[in-house]
């Protein structure tokens with residue numbers, strides 16, 4: 001069986017760092033948006049800079065991907081699966097960039113001062129103050145978050161499918177350094 | 184090359200390996216969002232409790248629904264600057280203010296009455312983009328000390344569908360179950376009531392921390408104390424909106440002023456419980472003056488598109504450990520996003536009511 005060559009080290013570091021950050025963000029997000037408990041303000045204050053960091057890393061990752069393209073998928077993978085893999089990765093990138101932009105944009109439209117870190121570092125608004133837009137973006141933030149979470153679950157399922165069922169080296173290609181080899 | 188099997192044979196155990204992680208994550212996500220624990224107090228259940236009391240009024244604030252916008256400025260006098268790095272408290276700096284006067288309760292068309300709780304909400308905007316938002320009520324203490332108690336008190340006072348009135352037995356049961364709130368209830372019932380919005384004192388109730396440049400913290404509460412001692416207009420209490428009409432007449436007659444009085448917590452004061460009064464002899468600092476010069480309807484007014492979230496604070500002011508503050512911040516954002524997504528309603532206090540006497544005709548059309 002042919003084995004996929006590995007992702008470059010920067011690609012792998014970015015992938016796993018961002019995977020952890022995005023999962024944490026999704027969990028913090030749904031928890032804080034339901035809670036009225038003692039950690040509400042602290043969680044929102046963590047959610048903002050973490051989200052902005054994801055935006056910065058996603059742009060870096062996009063540039064890195066253009067510079068060092070991913071290894072090809074195994075040849076024997078059915079075309080529909082290949083298309084599915086490509087499309088889902090594209091959508092993951094789109095959401096990694098859209099989620100923080102929507103978060104930042106909705107706070108702008110809601111007329112909130114947008115604290116980045118502590119109480120003294122402010123982000124400038126990126127959209128005009130407009131309550132209708134705020135309400136709409138607040139819903140979009142939820143819908144996209146659920147879409148992202150669903151996609152991440154499917155993505156992890158697919159990674160496990162490669163690792164446990166197909167055993168084609170795709171999972172390893174995101175974990176270890178391995179040379180392109182014939183089976 | 185084409186002879187080797189593309190997919191090795193898979194056991195049930197391997198398939199289990201595929202689905203375990205996604206399912207575990209999905210369950211964790213549902214738990215984090217409160218979907219597996221229906222009795223957990225959430226933003227939704229808190230707003231549901233308010234709705235159970237006040238009914239459904241799309242487009243209006245879920246609490247303090249009847250109100251008007253005001254504008255003016257705040258000028259610090261430097262007296263509190265030793266305790267806080269907030270630039271707003273420095274001497275001689277005038278910052279613009281957007282505010283709102285309201286009646287407590289989620290009924291946007293309720294009739295004004297002497298004993299109904301009145302509120303003043305303010306956003307003080309410093310030139311560097313920082314804001315200090317606050318929502319102040321004219322009661323001496325808050326009736327509860329936790330969000331759960333707030334929920335339970337609302338729920339206990341919800342109207343009975345048969346009578347349209349709240350059930351005294353339910354309220355009695357709440358009181359019996361919360362003897363520590365007895366004193367607060369008494370203080371609220373027996374408070375002295377001012378004539379109208381203009382001569383009323385509004386209090387933060389919740390405690391906050393003033394923070395110096397060097398990080399040193401001081402627990403405080405604050406109040407806006409009226410400079411004018413009596414209202415100019417004579418209230419006609421038969422009028423459905425007499426408090427608001429008086430306020431509008433007062434502001435049109437002259438700027439209205441309040442002093443920001445900061446109370447520093449003494450050794451025996453309970454910081455994180457808004458249902459407890461602080462000692463009479465606490466140190467008080469007159470920290471600056473609020474001047475309000477204009478009044479506008481919520482329809483098109485500048486206070487409609489924001490929420491007076493008490494945790495929007497400038498550097499130099501920080502939340503205390505008071506649990507009510509956290510619930511307020513969360514519930515105000517939820518209320519703000521819900522009402523902003525609904526069709527803009529016509530408020531009780533319309534633009535023609537708030538128009539200055541001279542141009543009332545012009546604004547009516």
Ligand code: HEM
Nearest residue numbers: 025026029030032033048051052054099100103104142145
């Ligand atoms: C990758 C980036 C982000 C992810 C994955 C994310 C995820 C989430 C999720 C899952 C929720 C809960 C939605 C709901 O249940 O209704 C949420 C809410 C929220 N997010 Fe984000 N978010 C991101 C970035 C941001 C950024 C950059 C900001 C602000 C600058 C932000 C501000 C908020 C706010 C204010 C809420 C609502 C809190 C509440 O309702 O009490 N988010 N986010």
Ligand code: HEM
Nearest residue numbers: 015018019022023065089092093152156159170171173174
């Ligand atoms: C929030 C979580 C995650 C996000 C947003 C994410 C995103 C991505 C993206 C965009 C790619 C395409 C390659 C690239 O450009 O970097 C990728 C590849 C990959 N991911 Fe993830 N990932 C996440 C979590 C995970 C987890 C938890 C696993 C494993 C259990 C995993 C396994 C893989 C594998 C094996 C590949 C390589 C697929 C290929 O060769 O095309 N990912 N991921």
Ligand code: HEM
Nearest residue numbers: 244245246247283302304318319320333387388490518519
């Ligand atoms: C857990 C306790 C509380 C809950 C759940 C709650 C809930 C709410 C909600 C949902 C709003 C409408 C917000 C909007 O749509 O912009 C509101 C407004 C308001 N609340 Fe509270 N509140 C609580 C405690 C307090 C306390 C302790 C104070 C007092 C000092 C206070 C003072 C105000 C004021 C002044 C407004 C009106 C703001 C305006 O005019 O826009 N609330 N409250």
